[in-house]
Amino acid sequence: MVDLQTQYQRLQKEIDEAVLGVMESTRFIGGPEVDNFAIELAEYLGTKHVIPCANGTDALQIAMMALGLKPGDEVIVPTFTYVATTEVIALLGLTPVMVDVDAETFTLDLKQVADAISPKTKAIVPVHLYGQCAEMEGLMKLANAKGIFVIEDNAQAIGSDYHFTNGKTVKAGTIGHFGCTSFFPSKNLGCFGDGGAIFTDDDNLAATAKMIASHGQSRQYVHDVVGVNSRLDAMQAAILRIKLPHLDDFISRRIAVADKYDAAFKEVTQIQTPVRNSRSSHVFHQYTLVLNGVDRDGLKTFLAQNDIPSMIYYPIPLHKQKAFALSDSDRSFSVTENLCDNVISLPIHTEMEDEQQNYIIEKVIEFINKAE
Numbered sequence: 001m002v003d004l005q006t007q008y009q010r011l012q013k014e015i016d017e018a019v020l021g022v023m024e025s026t027r028f029i030g031g032p033e034v035d036n037f038a039i040e041l042a043e044y045l046g047t048k049h050v051i052p053c054a055n056g057t058d059a060l061q062i063a064m065m066a067l068g069l070k071p072g073d074e075v076i077v078p079t080f081t082y083v084a085t086t087e088v089i090a091l092l093g094l095t096p097v098m099v100d101v102d103a104e105t106f107t108l109d110l111k112q113v114a115d116a117i118s119p120k121t122k123a124i125v126p127v128h129l130y131g132q133c134a135e136m137e138g139l140m141k142l143a144n145a146k147g148i149f150v151i152e153d154n155a156q157a158i159g160s161d162y163h164f165t166n167g168k169t170v171k172a173g174t175i176g177h178f179g180c181t182s183f184f185p186s187k188n189l190g191c192f193g194d195g196g197a198i199f200t201d202d203d204n205l206a207a208t209a210k211m212i213a214s215h216g217q218s219r220q221y222v223h224d225v226v227g228v229n230s231r232l233d234a235m236q237a238a239i240l241r242i243k244l245p246h247l248d249d250f251i252s253r254r255i256a257v258a259d260k261y262d263a264a265f266k267e268v269t270q271i272q273t274p275v276r277n278s279r280s281s282h283v284f285h286q287y288t289l290v291l292n293g294v295d296r297d298g299l300k301t302f303l304a305q306n307d308i309p310s311m312i313y314y315p316i317p318l319h320k321q322k323a324f325a326l327s328d329s330d331r332s333f334s335v336t337e338n339l340c341d342n343v344i345s346l347p348i349h350t351e352m353e354d355e356q357q358n359y360i361i362e363k364v365i366e367f368i369n370k371a372e
């Protein structure tokens, strides 16, 4: 699905030097690499504070803790997302209120969000799925009118631009009260292990999140709140400092791959290519097709037989997972249920060669024509 090896080889000299530098300095935890990465990422995003942490799941958890959410509080979240988003809500004793997504953008359906808001609703977590922002302007209006916090799950959309109707453009993850991201190796800005970060413009929220990520410590050995231990280590920060200046190039390369897939599948009626929302640029963390009347498992097997990886993100909606199952709900999840049955993601990455992609396209079309 990704080619991390070729990307590493392309940047190997700089990355090796950066990692060696950390080893020689023996500043493995905290230190200048971590501090400078936080400053550089904040600059790139146009946000005031970046708080690095151990992974994207922790970022979400720390953001929810920093907002002072309490057991029984309701948090609205899409049912079509990676498990981490909902998991931390449940882990903190909060109540996940799952809602359906929009059929074109696969992000939160605002009408469903509005219907799901109750007096107990304390936060909404939009997920910028596959690399495109949720409808943030409408969502912020809805949330601000009711004093509800917004935490953006930006694990898949770092670098994406969101355009407001007043002409203002900002980076994904900097619109809500908190933005959270992951530097998991296969993410668009990936490190060589686990990593994550929390973004905010609010000085107080930033101080609280930073304290929570560090054992609730305000000064050494002074613990004001119950926290967690969640750190980005210095080697990962050093690697991310090398990769960050390339992020826009990584994104352009992904968009070029997506453009080529789009053009190739344009005339194929059984395939819905990703719908590009005019309000948000798409950074194509995933290139995901919705199939219509195609045997998806058959296609996946056929591709695998031809040495082409493909993935289903995600086969089971969260409201149907044993861990979060809803006993009964008056809400409809028909869009998500259709997506879970019909989506398939094709390889997309920064190192795709024309020849490779032509082969993938040829095999997808071959299967669909054969099935007719």
Ligand SMILES: *Cc1c(COP(=O)(O)O)cnc(C)c1O
Binding pocket: 055, 056, 057, 058, 081, 082, 084, 085, 127, 153, 155, 156, 181, 182, 183, 184, 194, 195, 196
């Ligand atoms: C990857 C991902 C996460 C979690 O990130 P980790 O670093 O693996 O903990 C959370 N939400 C979404 C949507 C993701 O894709």
